Amino acid sequence: MSSIRPFSATDLFELNTINLDPLTENFYLYFYLQYLSEWPSLFYKAVSPSNGVQGYMLAKTEGKGKEWHAHISAVTVNPNYRRIGLASTLCSSLERFTENEPYEVYFIDLFVRCNNKLAIVLYEKLGYSVYRRVVGYYGDYESKMNRNKLDDEIDAFDMRKALKRDINRESVRADGRKYNVLPNEIVF
């Protein structure tokens, strides 16, 4: 059983079952608090009846004009609650929260490591598609400078899902895997 609840700063005391996982990043306090402060309705959790945190979504909005969108900064689930669609529930909740007032974004995007096939399949099932490859996104300074040196380990796919405001689906494209950009070229 899972319920979606707003995230509170004091929930940071309760995240060990999720954040001790080696793939989940622990951020500085200000990072979490900034999300709570700037985008209070886009940071929420899935909880059990005893209020145990099963997973959480950390998202924000950014961009101008038709680039106005929601960005998933982190979505993560306790190993005991994986493979039951909880990440999907967290993602679809974000769609509900951002496609209408007060946000009304055109699309949602996220970055995923190119070699994380499991996650890519999950996002594709949820309607996301690759918009472009961000070369060297997870790499060092040097790898962020050469757009022709592709490496699945350190490159990210920028995946997007168009929402109802994007009537003509201009924010997505079918052949996104062919487009390579450098991290410094992504400006909203």
Added chain:
Amino acid sequence: MYKDSAIDNAVRAGNLRSALVLVSKKIKEHPNSSYFYALEAEILALSGRRQEAESKANLLMDKLPSDPDALKLLANVFDLCEARQDVFDKVCKKYPSVDLVYEYFTFSVARGDILGMQKASMLLTRAVATAKQSVDTQLFKFWAATCLMLACRCCALPPSMQKLYPQLGVRLMEQVGLATAQHVYVYVCLLQLAGRDDDSLKFMENFLAKENDLELKIIYLKTLDQMNRPEKLFEVCENYLIRLQEDDWDTWKLLIKAARATNKIDDCRTLISSYSSRNTKLAAIELDQPGAIQEYFHCYETKLCCFSDLKPYVHKGVSDEALLKDRFDAFMKLKNPTLENVITAVNLMKFRALDARDKQFVADCCMLYNKTKFHLDSLEEFDYFPGYEFIILAIEASIEHLDFDLELVYSLVVILEEALFKNKYEFHLKLWLMRLCTIANLQPAADELYNSLKIKFVQHDTLSYLIGTRRSIGAGPLVEVSRFYTHNVQREVPHMIISGFQSIAMNKLQGFVEFYNRLNTSFAKLSTAVELIRAYRLKDDQKSVEEQVSVLRSLGDQENSDNRDFKTFWDCGVHEPLEEVDHKLPQYYSNAHLRLLVLRELLIYDPESRKTKERKKELLELYAKLQLSDIEKWSFSVLLQHFDGTEPLPLPPKPDTMLSSKFNYYHAVVVDTYKQIAFLKGNTKHTKSILTTLRNENREYKSMARKQLEDMRKKVRVFLKNNFKELDISDNSISASFAKMRQNLDSSIAYLQGL
């Protein structure tokens, strides 16, 4: 950081006399600057001349200085002198300029002082109304209303204020308007605090009709439930669950509750069956639908959530159910079970663990681990192997029915190290191993595990107890833990609370302030300070001791907040602490025990306090009440001899094995007791002779420890064959594990020899 760098350097270096000379010069140069008078008072207070400091601070306060930096210093002086005053409040009433009142507000935020924030924000509304600067008056009214709400929710207010504040807040919000969800949130909360729940429902309903705000939705449903409006509740829940497709367990629960109250159970069943999800399958169980548990199990037996989801609904003897037995038999027939099959088996063993965790259970867990561990050879890095839970279940059960002695502890260390060898990121295994290493005399191994988990920031607050209780081998990772409070909490959180006000994230502010205050008064912060004081005292590092003492003093009379996370340790197996297992494991500090240790340090290092007499009394009461170890009792008796001249207890005998952390702890406590008395300039003759005897003996410790470890290795080899033979751990693995343990034990003993 003071305004004058020379004074700042002198204070940081602990050279307070020199700092006082420098500040006197500054006062002569700037006789009209309140800042340097306040600084002089602070340095006097830091020097222990508290009466003088307080009287100078009072003299300055009488002049109502309006320099915010001087006021911050004065506030600190009064704190150091244990005579807390709201200095800003007094001055701001006289000089209510926007800048000064804003400083008052930020100062109150930095102290996590909600009442200060409330007073400052009300003053701000008045200050901005008459200010010449262009400021958003509505914004400050919104801040003030929010602070009134926070004060009502978080502070113990007198009944008159509890009545007045919400009314005042409602009036302010009616001037501000209800433009966003945040405005509606604050307004609704204030209405409810004013007892106007009916009105609050109307505003929520109107707002939720145009904007789906999660926070307001939850308050709305909760209010309908509390106000006993089941018809409406049913209708609203149906809207969220069916029309908006928000598959939320709490909403299902409320729907069921409303259906029961309105005789709509059949409608409810229809809604539940209208779509299939994990929550609807559980809702069917909640409604006692025949076969619903079996239906859920069929769908989710290969998911790890299965056990936790069904646990509230299963009865004693569940493991005898034919369905579970059949599944187990089917699993046993599989030659190469898939990972999904492994999860089913894990779930089955968890159900069985609810009924009996006997010797056969241990054997079966070990057999299942052995049967499924081939998956570890084909997993990619970071992949998850659910079979590790067989090991945890076996460990818990074996602790429950075997004697909890060092043979068992060292055997379990070998088992866990073997399990971690190919599953190196499994954190439950690491948490268990850490706990066992701190029982065995292998603290360096526990520290290494702690570091390998990449524990950072707030995790230090919740998890450092694992390596920080009765620590007897240097400061280690606790230095980093301590830095978290001074570097991250103090520097990041107050700034973000202000940012929350500026961004009008009003529904998050209570959480922000609670989070900040829980960190400032944290159990781990205090226990880390206590452990570091001992570690630094043992190394004669008085400056570092003083730094940690100031941490203890800063808590004042506030109660500590125990943020330690004991849940994650037990969040495997049957997902709850097992009393039969837990009581056999050495316990961590209790609140009372920590308080006793804090009082000891304050009596030693803060003798000028006005509370010394009360502290002694409290310490004596706790000493008489608490169950302390023999060596701790002895240590306190020596300290009490110094204070009261009572006869100390005889020194208890040394632990006979060096393979237990009690051995190091015994030595650390003896040396530390000597150093406490030496600092107090008491009679150390008796303790010094004990120390000399210990030091003469400790030359042989390393070889003795190695011999004891080698004997233990032989015992463990036999023990594992007798009790965990199904795990089939090779002699080579045992030897490799003991080789590592030898290094860690050597480090523990070397530390002790250096004392």
